[in-house]
Amino acid sequence: MLYFSPISDPGKGIASILSFGEIKILLDPGSDDLLSEFVVLDFVPDLILFSHSDIFHLGSFVNGFKNCGWHNVPVYATLPIFNMGRVTMIDCYKNLLDDSISKKDIDEAFDSIITLRYSQPTSLSGKLDGITITAYNSGHSLGGTIWKITKDSENIVYCVDWNHSKDSHLNGSILYSNGVVLDALSRPTTLITDAINSNVFIPSRKKRIEAFFDSIRITLIQLGSVLIPTDAATRSLEFCWILERYWQQHNLQYPIYFLTHAGSKLISYAQSMMEWMSDSIISEYGSNGNVFEFAHIKIISNEHELSSMVSGPKVILATSANMDCGFSQKIFLNNIAKDSKNLVILSQKSIYYENSLSKDLLDRWNMVTKGYNQSIASSVVLNFSRNITIRTLVPLVGDELEKYQEKEKLSREKKTTELILEFQNRDLFDSSDSDSNDDDDDNNNHRMHFKNDSIVAKGSGSLLNPGIHDLYLQTNEIKKMLPRCKMFPTLEKRRRFDDFGEIIIPEKFVRVMEEDLDFNITNETNKSINTLTKKRKWGGVSNNVQTRENTDKDVHIPSKIVVSEEKIMIKCSLRYIDMEGLHDGKSLKTIIPMVNPRKLVLIHSNQETRNNMMTTFKTLVSFTNDIYSPLQGEVLKIGIGLNSYNLKLSDDIINTLRWKKLGDYNISHVIGKLKFCTDSFPNETDLPTLDVLPMNSNLKNIPQSHPLFVGDVKLAYVKRLLQEQGHIAELIGEGMLLCDGLVTVKKIAGDKVILEGGISQEFYDVRKIVYDSIVEFL
Template structure:
């Protein structure tokens, strides 16, 4: 059974982004995309964004649902690299336990990393998304209020943020864990997902964008295809779902059991690409000719490439010398990734870059040699030198760096991120750029609902005539902005004056407290170490002395006195008195040293001690007169004390070195990622040559006097309504789910599909967090086949399986929990013939018998049948509406003889029409061969 739940981006919704869907196939839970909303919407009365008094955020419901379901997800599939599809994956991976295996294509992994880094760094540079008084909502389930400490008292404070913005380290960690696949590369999953096969196909729209084909043995084929583009662009080919030139649907994606697709642009008629490019280029050329500047908000990775390729070609063709300025922190990194993935690019970029000079004309050997020398001087690799060099493109991390290089009066084209103008360089630039007359702002995307970019788009669209609206297939004209606009600007400013002094005093106090605590901890650790060492040494010495005493006592007890031993022997005292009692009493009275109180002297003292066993026999140097060893001696006892600290008094932590070795191994395995992070750190170090001073986050309201011109040119690269209504019926799914669509677009697509007789009527349009169950009427049972039934089944081969037709009755035997299927009493073996009553006038009428029932298994493809008929000499031609005309032809000029028509109905029935002839029977035979004939017993 299949259960589908839109976490965000459902049908019949006013907010169609971001995209995130939970697909459950039996017990496997699959997360399709994990997009992030725009974290900085406009706070206007007409906006649904959060206000100071309200805690209702437009993304709360989605984020709460994703956080709840993230730990139970078994598989994650990412289709595109923009924020609407992949922006929240890093945060969910690091904070919400989304540790399931994640798959996407290599460009999506790289571009999504770049887009997410640009977004999180831009937001964190302007807002404190992790305030000190905010508790960790990810572990505490986020109550309504939180507490802040003020001395010894606590008071409830209002929550300042619920923006789930990851850190740069979390972004790298998350996308390093993503598995990458190539187009058309099937991946057979293991573990809980065993049996499921996933395959990505080219979706167009973005570099590496994927259509996911999910094959399950129980649920069939599921195709997830959102944000497609069938049109060929400059840097990308169109989607493989539909072949260009009316070639039909891509065969591996045709007729799926379930199609999940979007319908956001069902009511949109896109203008021609030639008209869009002409309007964009003419506007840019005219503005630069009158010494004005242009500003184009754009995204950081996906659709930016198409703009850069178009502008670079125009600059090279017109030999323009005006700069193209890109305000982005990750612009260089993005182009580095793209140049390393040239095999994923398509369109016309390869043909236009190879063998084309700076003027757009074919260059000769000298031109190619000159370009090769320049590439070597610039240090570019050979692959990146032939394409995507962008000679006129310059990178700037922020607007201030741009002003330090070019004056505000210099004509230039500025591309700034993000496209929504909600934060970052684009918003800061807009506040000053829009007030200059004759400047032009060109929007290429509509922006998310509630953002400044979307507000500007609506202002432009409402100023157009009805026939020139953006969704009517026409190119509108630019409009003059007027009036005032209040913008809220967030920024980080250095501390000054009393605030700086208070901060430094607080830092000094914290450092002194930390140093005092560290000193106290070190002193306590040293004291405990010395005490532990003394106790250990005392215990070890006591144990060793006890052992020596026991050993000596045993030696004395076992040893026999030697009559030949001298008077000052090992166990004799002056005057012949034995010291055995003192030997037994303890080692302190033993002969280990001189003792004046006992009257011992150097002549009578001996260090020889008896030893047990055969250890000393071979090495003994005390010999008797006959050369044989008579006594066994023990060496002076020495106890080695093990040092617990090194020469400097520090504890030796072996675990630390083991952990360090593990870190070295991990670094060796990820040299490429470490090199990339190192390069990024170097770039950031160049940008900020000095250490960042103490700063604070401030918000201010800026009044902007609008005086520039505004134009919208649709460069989103998505299918329009005509393409959607043409492609979906050709795919012809058995069931379909519509997502990512407003109410009007959803109803339009359902109505269009309902007017097609061959189209399925099982179309679902779930709203936000509304679950849809497909296949709930299917029930599975466990049953065993009896031996008699197995022997009577006639099996037929079908693909890699053996199929048979079974007719029987279910019997439940005592002592068995599994029912048994047994043959019927009236099976073929026991079936009796039925005789009809004799009718007058009928002589010898044959009694009727029951014929066995049979069925054909398989799906007929007319193209395959056409190939089989050609191999047996039957010519076949495909005509309209899925009909195959078959017949023989003596010559090319003569018509077909004995024609037979083969037609497939919408329910999969095969209809064969024609006169009884050789052609008819040959065609029928070949149709049977393409199926498995299963006969009932």
């Protein structure tokens, strides 16, 4: 049976559990910008799926991977989420000044993700046998995903935070394109979607873009600065793109700064994933790779570079979006809040959580502009005081520093000893181990790195010195092998191949003497670009692609986080312009009925939006009555109640089957008799066999069935076929198709189709097309 349960606190993630019997699928284990609540389960999930690369959808993943035993859980996402999610988490932990999770922990977690392309069905194995997952473009973010999850008769479409409209750098969702719902996503057994904007009307993108740049231009002319708090990897790309293009078109000289701890990685990843972007970008740039090379945007990756920002009017993009930590909070407190000439533009209300600074500012803006008769309310000047929680990193001194160093020393000794013992206990000469240890690609000919002070290794009998060296194990096995092994025994690694040939390890082709590969490679690239382009400079820094700091080179200083509160006076200007790339109420109420699910589950919504959506859908004649909106922790039974079984077919019955094609399936109607295994000790894998009925069977006892129709009549498909045959067909009202003004085809709840009209050639033509769209068994 199929169950669904939201498990995240509303406003602090969108995580949920989808259960197929004993199989538990964790969807979007997110958190908030402060990582105040992690997804904690009393079991280890069997599968994890990600829809987007922001904190709201994956903020709990690294913690779960490190501390909750998710190491062996299969995790699936698209390539952009695999890359951008990594950027998001690096920036998040840097913003929080939290060193409990290292970059190595983040890399290990995201390296475990299996990447998929759009529309690539993937059949899972092992415990997940029988489940097929497919990713589809959802819009909203680079690599954003609608998941189709299929098992037996269940067909689940998990579709959260989607956008049917195009952005500057993204195509709209494939769910609804060119006025048609994608066939592969239509009529699912269950549609799980969000209702966050169900009562919101969003003005056209053109109007919002105009309002956005009008606000920026007016503020800059008045010698003020603009702060745009944003996330690290999803909507920030859209802001960078439209700002760069606008500055180029209008030849503006005001500086733009993008403040994020992982900006260099973000831009590098974006440049390598053009095929995931909009058709307009692909057609404009082709395969040149020049996309996201900015002449007007300078990336700042650490606080030491903040002093390089010029004084005077400027535009600042900064993380995090909620302004409770990170660059955005620091810039707001020090540069923006106290001057009415400065402007804050809020744009991503769906991820603002209660009591955050951004949510507080948005509530005040809504209260002031409530009576404004404008599609996009203008900016307002604030004048109030507020307590701000500030996180500061203070170096450890005295006893605290000594305790920290002792703890770190013990931890290093423990890890080193465990590593040595593990290595020592391996059977180096068992050929079968050669295959099982293929994944140890990081061990370069079994040389080991020890960066701590000298440690006595148990069992080695020698003192291990810092640096790189061979670890010689004096065991009985090695002594026995000496006559045969003239050289130190090594394991030959299996060569790995994919569809394009042998997999290349990039590190093997980089200069050996580089101390920091990423840093040097990036700087060499930037130097070459700057030399070729020779763009003018602000303050000695090139306006072209900026020197990208490598966050990995930060020297670790033992420190502690001190949390304090500061009361500040806020006198700046504020405006909200929706730029988060999500659906609105109109699109939700138009597209979901066209998807026409058998059951609808609404999540990520408050009481008002839930009531709004459920009231609207319950008035639709042809829409399902199975509409649910579960609360946090509520377990919802959403299975369609059909049973499926695995059987063996005998050769005799196979010869009697007449197969009919229906979509991607071949189906046949069959009557037979089950025979069960009669062994005294049956194997769990033994299946019952379906065989033909014996000749002496009593025909009266055979179950009788009426004509059976299998499939789904899609009015849009019937309309297209009728028009191709020269008929006039148009959709009128909800679930009704009018053909030649004489015949109607109506769909009503319960999968019923009604064909009405007088006896005529048109009636028989329409009936034939309707019958051809399904499979009939007499």
